[in-house]
Amino acid sequence: xxxxxxxxxxxxxxxxxxxxxxxxxxxxxxxxxxxxxxxxxxxxxxxxxxxxxxxxxxxxxxxxxxxxxxxxxxxxxxxxxxxxxxxxxxxxxxxxxxxxxxxxxxxxxxxxxxxxxxxxxxxxxxxxxxxxxxxxxxxxxxxxxxxxxxxxxxxxxxxxxxxxxxxxxxxxxxxxxxxxxxxxxxxxxxxxxxxxxxxxxxxxxxxxxxxxxxxxxxxxxxxxxxxxxxxxxxxxxxxxxxxxxxxxxxxxxxxxxxxxxxxxxxxxxxxxxxxxxxxxxxxxxxxxxxxxxxxxxxxxxxxxxxxxxxxxxxxxxxxxxxxxxxxxxxxxxxxxxxxxxxxxxxxxxxxxxxxxxxxxxxxxxxxxxxxx
Amino acid sequence: xxxxxxxxxxxxxxxxxxxxxxxxxxxxxxxxxxxxxxxxxxxxxxxxxxxxxxxxxxxxxxxxxxxxxxxxxxxxxxxxxxxxxxxxxxxxxxxxxxxxxxxxxxxxxxxxxxxxxxxxxxxxxxxxxxxxxxxxxxxxxxxxxxxxxxxxxxxxxxxxxxxxxxxxxxxxxxxxxxxxxxxxxxxxxxxxxxxxxxxxxxxxxxxxxxxxxxxxxxxxxxxxxxxxxxxxxxxxxxxxxxxxxxxxxxxxxxxxxxxxxxxxxxxxxxxxxxxxxxxxxxxxxxxxxxxxxxxxxxxxxxxxxxxxxxxxxxxxxxxxxxxxxxxxxxxxxxxxxxxxxxxxxxxxxxxxxxxxxxxxxxxxxxxxxxxx
Numbered sequence: 001x002x003x004x005x006x007x008x009x010x011x012x013x014x015x016x017x018x019x020x021x022x023x024x025x026x027x028x029x030x031x032x033x034x035x036x037x038x039x040x041x042x043x044x045x046x047x048x049x050x051x052x053x054x055x056x057x058x059x060x061x062x063x064x065x066x067x068x069x070x071x072x073x074x075x076x077x078x079x080x081x082x083x084x085x086x087x088x089x090x091x092x093x094x095x096x097x098x099x100x101x102x103x104x105x106x107x108x109x110x111x112x113x114x115x116x117x118x119x120x121x122x123x124x125x126x127x128x129x130x131x132x133x134x135x136x137x138x139x140x141x142x143x144x145x146x147x148x149x150x151x152x153x154x155x156x157x158x159x160x161x162x163x164x165x166x167x168x169x170x171x172x173x174x175x176x177x178x179x180x181x182x183x184x185x186x187x188x189x190x191x192x193x194x195x196x197x198x199x200x201x202x203x204x205x206x207x208x209x210x211x212x213x214x215x216x217x218x219x220x221x222x223x224x225x226x227x228x229x230x231x232x233x234x235x236x237x238x239x240x241x242x243x244x245x246x247x248x249x250x251x252x253x254x255x256x257x258x259x260x261x262x263x264x265x266x267x268x269x270x271x272x273x274x275x276x277x278x279x280x281x282x283x284x285x286x287x288x289x290x291x292x293x294x295x296x297x298x299x300x301x302x303x304x305x306x307x308x309x310x311x312x313x314x315x316x317x318x319x320x321x322x323x324x325x326x327x328x329x330x331x332x333x334x335x336x337x338x339x340x341x342x343x344x345x346x347x348x349x350x351x352x353x354x355x356x357x358x359x360x361x362x363x364x365x366x367x368x369x370x371x372x
Numbered sequence: 373x374x375x376x377x378x379x380x381x382x383x384x385x386x387x388x389x390x391x392x393x394x395x396x397x398x399x400x401x402x403x404x405x406x407x408x409x410x411x412x413x414x415x416x417x418x419x420x421x422x423x424x425x426x427x428x429x430x431x432x433x434x435x436x437x438x439x440x441x442x443x444x445x446x447x448x449x450x451x452x453x454x455x456x457x458x459x460x461x462x463x464x465x466x467x468x469x470x471x472x473x474x475x476x477x478x479x480x481x482x483x484x485x486x487x488x489x490x491x492x493x494x495x496x497x498x499x500x501x502x503x504x505x506x507x508x509x510x511x512x513x514x515x516x517x518x519x520x521x522x523x524x525x526x527x528x529x530x531x532x533x534x535x536x537x538x539x540x541x542x543x544x545x546x547x548x549x550x551x552x553x554x555x556x557x558x559x560x561x562x563x564x565x566x567x568x569x570x571x572x573x574x575x576x577x578x579x580x581x582x583x584x585x586x587x588x589x590x591x592x593x594x595x596x597x598x599x600x601x602x603x604x605x606x607x608x609x610x611x612x613x614x615x616x617x618x619x620x621x622x623x624x625x626x627x628x629x630x631x632x633x634x635x636x637x638x639x640x641x642x643x644x645x646x647x648x649x650x651x652x653x654x655x656x657x658x659x660x661x662x663x664x665x666x667x668x669x670x671x672x673x674x675x676x677x678x679x680x681x682x683x684x685x686x687x688x689x690x691x692x693x694x695x696x697x698x699x700x701x702x703x704x705x706x707x708x709x710x711x712x713x714x715x716x717x718x719x720x721x722x723x724x725x726x727x728x729x730x731x732x733x734x735x736x737x738x739x740x741x742x743x744x
Binding site: 334 | 692
């Protein structure tokens with residue numbers, strides 16, 4: 001059993017004599033008693049409590065939907081966008097767009113670490129936060145003077161607070177920052193895929209793994225993680241010939257197949273022809289209506305892992321019932337212990353994945369990641 | 373590996389010389405190539421294929437939402453409701469309300485069994501179908517003459533077809549039909565709960581199980597199944613004092629706690645005080661916004677199983693990430709092999725659950741089941 005999660009612990013060896021909560025309840029100013037993400041306003045005071053970490057922020061990466069809304073609202077007037085972002089952060093104590101409900105993440109350097117912090121961070125380390133800005137206390141000190149308001153990338157000076165329970169990842173020195181951030185953005189998918197595959201392997205039955213949307217960011221890392229985990233066979237499903245060619249060329253999957261994931265019969269046939277049905281099907285395409293296809297392509301007593309934010313809970317649950325499919329339906333949790341380091345290792349050790357990834361970074365985005 | 377699911381198999385020893393699909397693709401008339409549930413029109417011809425079963429239908433149970441829509445539309449005019457239901461079945465070959473998208477289920481007697489059917493049914497057996505009427509070929513022979521159009525219960529004469537892969541359950545002779553049907557309606561919850569609990573037990577760590585919405589139909593059976601599966605402790609969470617008293621009185625849970633499942637902090641505290649955090653949290657209340665509470669009440673590396681159709685995929689996936697909660701998020705599949713018989717056995721062997729269940733049946737409904 002782990003320690004309780006909502007427990008209010010008294011400050012320990014810290015100078016701060018205020019009771020703190022590992023999930024940041026003590027930083028919630030209004031309404032009192034809700035989680036930081038649900039709060040209207042957070043306390044972004046620089047002084048840290050015994051289990052907190054303060055980060056000197058060098059850049060915010062605004063959520064794409066949030067930036068688009070702000071930019072559209074102001075007709076692309078960068079100055080006005082900058083002023084509104086500043087006002088949001090000043091009034092809410094966090095960069096939480098009230099219209100889109102989304103935030104983003106940040107890059108910075110660890111400035112101070114409370115004595116009871118268990119995040120494994122040390123002052124001077126360069127990190128990215130992997131929890132949303134919507135729940136991260138933030139204060140800006142430079143009025144965003146270095147930002148033109150015309151890009152999601154916001155250079156800045158200020159500080160942010162990480163709670164006792166938070167997620168931050170060291171930025172590796174051997175990879176370009178952009179590449180590392182792109183990997184971290186989808187790092188839940190390879191971590192969970194690997195974990196599910198490893199369970200099958202531990203039971204002596206290496207699984208057939210099908211990844212739907214296999215040429216995308218989360219999809220390519222999930223494929224690589226499945227192979228690394230000991231999958232008996234990996235099948236990459238892609239929707240268009242260009243992706244078929246690209247995925248085939250890099251050799252990341254044992255089999256590549258072309259199918260529309262919204263067509264259950266066609267997709268199941270494609271997986272079957274590629275050596276299926278799949279013991280594990282991983283859904284990484286952000287297109288609505290893929291639930292039935294994923295279920296139909298999966299073997300009896302198999303597992304479907306949905307990473308797509310377009311997944312409908314009802315369509316999946318009722319779809320499985322309608323198909324009399326005795327399969328485990330998992331929602332892709334964006335967090336798993338060590339997920340960022342694991343994903344970076346997968347990228348480092350899988351040139352094919354890195355190749356796909358870098359091509360994606362310079363080309364269009366086909367991410368299947370949640371807004372942060 | 374099981375047999376393929378979308379495979380089109382030629383008829384075997386049957387007289388029908390038509391290729392059939394275990395999921396009924398051969399019964400789809402339009403549009404061709406979609407799943408029966410997605411089809412506008414099915415072929416309800418009485419002649420069965422080699423792996424099909426024909427049922428003589430004695431009663432339809434219309435989905436509540438479907439009946440309400442029809443009744444509202446016709447201002448409660450039973451004759452008009454009956455005429456529209458007849459027309460839907462005639463034109464679509466199934467009772468699939470085009471407005472609500474829902475169907476219901478049926479009760480009947482097995483009339484004919486194809487030689488290759490693997491449903492385990494024999495002529496003369498009284499059964500209920502547990503797949504939706506929205507995908508079940510149906511023909512009515514008596515013009516619904518015995519129905520007044522004023523209730524979801526539709527006595528009738530006609531036939532329905534079950535595919536090679538379908539779900540039907542024998543109606544027990546030792547339980548009232550109404551009680552058996554109510555149990556079958558939520559039988560996915562106890563089956564899956566038991567399966568998840570048993571996995572923990574098999575690993576030598578009997579789990580603490582919290583059930584949110586524990587006094588309802590699916591909740592009470594999930595509680596009973598958790599105890600049957602070897603849970604170390606069961607915690608029943610209910611939202612109102614009346615349910616607290618009722619659940620406490622029957623002794624179905626080791627601990628009962630009162631908490632609003634939409635308040636993460638309050639709910640996690642309640643579970644904690646009752647002996648949590650929970651290794652397994654089962655969500656059985658059909659109220660939106662319970663995802664964060666369930667996640668927060670769950671121990672590190674624990675499991676949350678969502679049976680509520682009000683579950684938001686995004687709220688669950690992003691909520692776990694925001695809380696840095698390394699937990700497994702499962703969607704409650706309405707089907708698991710043997711789920712109906714298992715649920716009935718749970719009811720028979722747990723007088724406390726039966727007591728709650730019967731009280732529910734005569735009182736208000738608080739079901740956490742999907743529309744069929």
